[in-house]
Amino acid sequence: MARYISYVLLVLAVEVGILYGISLYFQTDLLTTMFLGSCLFIFFAFLTGSSGDVFTKNSELAVFNTLLGSYKPRHEKVTLRIGPFMVGSLLTMVVYFAMVYFM
DSSP states (O other), X not given: OHHHHHHHHHHHHHHXXXXXXXXXXXXXXXXXXXXXXXXXXXXXXXXXXXXXXXXXXXXXXXXXXXXXXXXXXOOOOOEXXXXXXXXXXXXXXXXXXXHHHHO
């Protein structure tokens, strides 16, 4: 459990650092950058942590078409894996809301 929490905190620190660096480099408002960036990170974490959705089926279809095989779509249950990347991205959004509330 301590290892999972350390990974989550590492992801949180890296994401906040990236967003802070982007706001400094482009000279934009930190809160706006944090909101848009955390939404982007959450969306990307959702795409990488989910299976059985449209994106997975389209990638399977592309592989079968490349190998000249017949594609039989499988009906698998949609699952979402809650990993450190997803939790860290959600905590980045929580940090944004905390900064909005306290600033």
